[in-house]
Amino acid sequence: MALVELRNVSKIYQVGDEEIRALDDVTLDIENGEFISIIGPSGSGKSTLMHLLGCLDTPTHGTITLDGIQIQNATSMQLAAIRNRKIGFVFQSFNLLPKLNVAQNVEVPMIYAGVSSRERRERVMEALKRVGLENRAKHRPMQLSGGQQQRVAIARALINRPRIIFADEPTGNLDTHTGEAILTLFRELSQQGSTIVLVTHNPEIAAVTPRRIEIRDGKISINIDKRLAGLE
Numbered sequence: 403m404a405l406v407e408l409r410n411v412s413k414i415y416q417v418g419d420e421e422i423r424a425l426d427d428v429t430l431d432i433e434n435g436e437f438i439s440i441i442g443p444s445g446s447g448k449s450t451l452m453h454l455l456g457c458l459d460t461p462t463h464g465t466i467t468l469d470g471i472q473i474q475n476a477t478s479m480q481l482a483a484i485r486n487r488k489i490g491f492v493f494q495s496f497n498l499l500p501k502l503n504v505a506q507n508v509e510v511p512m513i514y515a516g517v518s519s520r521e522r523r524e525r526v527m528e529a530l531k532r533v534g535l536e537n538r539a540k541h542r543p544m545q546l547s548g549g550q551q552q553r554v555a556i557a558r559a560l561i562n563r564p565r566i567i568f569a570d571e572p573t574g575n576l577d578t579h580t581g582e583a584i585l586t587l588f589r590e591l592s593q594q595g596s597t598i599v600l601v602t603h604n605p606e607i608a609a610v611t612p613r614r615i616e617i618r619d620g621k622i623s624i625n626i627d628k629r630l631a632g633l634e
């Protein structure tokens with residue numbers, strides 16, 4: 403069984419009299435340990451797909467299984483619990499809490515998960531080491547560079563040892579050099595066994611992942627695995 407299984411999934415929005423098929427009968431498997439990018443033009447359905455994969459929303463039709471759990475009929479509270487335990491998110495705008503310091507930002511998901519304060523402290527330092535920020539624990543987000551802020555967001559995404567990480571345009575607010583460093587960090591995490599899905603407009607970013615899914619008009623138009631194609 404794959405880590406994520408989508409079967410004939412559609413997401414239809416009703417706007418006035420018009421039906422918008424944001425996602426149209428998509429079937430897709432993501433295996434444990436994969437490093438994948440989702441690419442496609444604006445309005446093609448990338449965010450819609452990521453929201454369904456990331457348990458932020460439920461489909462109009464079809465079934466979604468994440469780590470053996472069927473989620474298409476889950477309530478919003480059940481989805482929140484699944485997200486907290488199984489999913490890490492990284493966003494273009496970092497989404498750090500400005501009044502908390504670096505260590506506290508990374509700690510937040512563990513408070514929701516009910517982890518003891520002693521274990522929280524240990525895990526925060528371990529996660530900050532993993533992203534190379536162990537000497538910035540007491541800084542506020544404002545006192546960090548963009549790349550450092552994104553590293554904090556990645557440490558926070560990793561902190562509950564999620565089954566899968568979704569990164570939506572994670573380098574979109576960074577200069578080229580800093581963006582490359584963040585992609586290198588994702589590649590290292592992938593080599594250490596994390597399952598990572600990158601959502602991007604940028605073909606150069608999509609080129610770093612072994613597998614690439616392209617979406618057009620709510621359908622998967624291309625699904626290439628360079629390893630299977632013998633390209634990597």
Ligand SMILES: Nc1ncnc2c1ncn2[C@@H]1O[C@H](COP(=O)(O)OP(=O)(O)OP(=O)(O)O)[C@@H](O)[C@H]1O
Nearest residue numbers: 415417422424442443444445446447448449450451
């Ligand atoms: N809440 C909503 N209500 C109605 N239509 C929606 C809603 N959200 C998305 N859509 C429509 O669904 C389609 C897919 O949108 P989506 O946000 O998934 O695109 P995207 O590929 O992420 O685009 P971008 O690259 O611009 O972020 C678009 O036509 C959009 O207008």
Ligand SMILES: [Mg+2]
Nearest residue numbers: 445448449450
């Ligand atoms: Mg989008």
